[in-house]
Amino acid sequence: MSQLQRNTTAKKSKGQTQGDVLVEKIPLKLKPTEETLARDIQRESARVWNTVMTIHRLFWFKYGVWIDEAMMKEFLKGRFNVHSQDVQAIIETYYECWERTRKLHEEGHPEWRYPWRLKRFFTSTWKVTGITVEDKNLRLSNGWKKPPLKVKLPARLKGMAIKQVQLVWRRNGYWLHVAVVKPALEKVQGDAVAAVDPGEVHALTLTDGQEALVINGRHLRSLRRLRNKTLRKFQKAISRTKKGSNRRRKLLAAKYRFLNWIGAQISHAEHAVTKMAADWCLERGIKKVYLGDPQGVREQDCGRHHNQRMSQWSFGRLRELLEYKLKRHGITLEKIEERGTSGTCPLCGKYTKQTGRVYQCGNMECGFSGMHRDVLGATGILDLAVNGRFTPGRKLPEIVSYAWPAVLAPVQVSKMKAA
Incomplete structure (x- = not known):
């Protein structure tokens, strides 16, 4: 989860997170209709990534200007059939990769390439506003008047505060990476x-x-x-x-x-x-x-x-x-x-x-x-x-x-x- 550490660190600095944020990885057994919906969500997420990368490069080649992250978020608001938080997370991931590559070039590693490859599928992300726990199910919103993705919530995660969820394709099936807040453990007092x-x-x-x-x-x-x-x-x-x-x-x-x-x-x-x-x-x-x-x-x-x-x-x-x-x-x-x-x-x-x-x-x-x-x-x-x-x-x-x-x-x- 590329944005998990960045997001949770910002929240801890504001005193909003109590405990430790850990990632639980859950394999999914989806019905054919649910698997089709999951595939469509990841295709749309890939379209977001491709659009961000194309616009970012186009403005540089044509006008010599790099569009910043805030302007990109404002420009792409409401243009895709996924939750707005997913669009923002993908934009943040793109700029994180771009900034890391720039720093590597400055450190003398020109072999690293800026993001350039078009994607067919891309990992989808839901933040707090797109996550709802209904009884034993986890409801992941996909925007206004679009069908949500519902998955069964494991018993070990019931009652825990969920900060972020990602839909990941791994080898031959879908997985959920769920960032949850767990109670902090005792700290060592020795030296x-x-x-x-x-x-x-x-x-x-x-x-x-x-x-x-x-x-x-x-x-x-x-x-x-x-x-x-x-x-x-x-x-x-x-x-x-x-x-x-x-x-x-x-x-x-x-x-x-x-x-x-x-x-x-x-x-x-x-x-x-x-x-x-x-x-x-x-x-x-x-x-x-x-x-x-x-x-x-x-x-x-x-x-x-x-x-x-x-x-x-x-x-x-x-x-x-x-x-x-x-x-x-x-x-x-x-x-x-x-x-x-x-x-x-x-x-x-x-x-x-x-x-x-x-x-x-x-x-x-x-x-x-x-x-x-x-x-x-x-x-x-x-x-x-x-x-x-x-x-x-x-x-x-x-x-x-x-x-x-x-x-x-x-x-x-x-x-x-x-x-």
């Missing part, structure tokens, strides 16, 4: 700091200098491996069919069902990992967390199998989930360079490239060993963040705990029929 070392085998390793927690990430890796193997079978079967055939249509539908299922499992596991990390920080009164940035790892060529694991390692997604969970408790997250943290000896300070999970110092005079490499990496990140350098003889955690993320048992999906 302690901690460090997190992300990994592909061990998803997150946390330490505050005295204790360490290693959260296993093998379940996430196994889900990605299952996705790769199953997609290979689907693609092989689909490649043998003709375009437009019933067999191809059924295989594509089964493939999308599987992708939805495995995507939900991966997302659930990522939430479980980050929740465990956030709870650990909350229990110890951590006020600030330093997270290692492993961006350079993907640039290394270590063979196609390892490269595939690295390319599918979702450390960015884990960082986003951890950041928003910590933020709700008043804990800040800061990225920090982690180069050399897992290979620098905590006693002598010598760097040694590691191959196993247990650290081994390459300095024969030192001989330090026995510490888990990821725990050592987390302590190195903490040392760099607090002291600005690797401190020889630094104190290591006395207690190291290992944990698996608490995930629910997955529901089996129907297997693909033999081709």
Whole structure:
């Protein structure tokens, strides 16, 4: 939801929003008439986007003038068959993209293009004035004398204040992204700091200098491996069919069902990992967390199998989930360079490239060993963040705990029929 953060931040500054604004993603099961209405709404939203982009460019090429956002809203008022708030949200999204691209050009990134592509469909947005809750249904207005879109409201959202709704097409069906206000959580009052070392085998390793927690990430890796193997079978079967055939249509539908299922499992596991990390920080009164940035790892060529694991390692997604969970408790997250943290000896300070999970110092005079490499990496990140350098003889955690993320048992999906 591109405008959600911008809108809710403005409201918080005026004291209108109490609590935390979070986004609930709801899959929709629409009737044929409702699906046709949803498709027409997104087509009309795409017409709004195309009109805004065309007018904005035309005035520049013809008159050398860029029309500002307020003038564009006034000019397009009442010209489309969608709610006026949807038109305003699309205009705001266009100008946000245009302004971001302009700043990137100023920073020396000319490869980024200004909005230029015409759309057939576009995400539709409803703000507060276009949203009505009627009994168990959510009524989304489409303007004067036009049929509204009605969807069933999940029980978990009843009684919550709804700030914004978006109609999104995802893979093979429509979803609703609902921005709701949830009660604020307790804030951390301490001043302690901690460090997190992300990994592909061990998803997150946390330490505050005295204790360490290693959260296993093998379940996430196994889900990605299952996705790769199953997609290979689907693609092989689909490649043998003709375009437009019933067999191809059924295989594509089964493939999308599987992708939805495995995507939900991966997302659930990522939430479980980050929740465990956030709870650990909350229990110890951590006020600030330093997270290692492993961006350079993907640039290394270590063979196609390892490269595939690295390319599918979702450390960015884990960082986003951890950041928003910590933020709700008043804990800040800061990225920090982690180069050399897992290979620098905590006693002598010598760097040694590691191959196993247990650290081994390459300095024969030192001989330090026995510490888990990821725990050592987390302590190195903490040392760099607090002291600005690797401190020889630094104190290591006395207690190291290992944990698996608490995930629910997955529901089996129907297997693909033999081709």
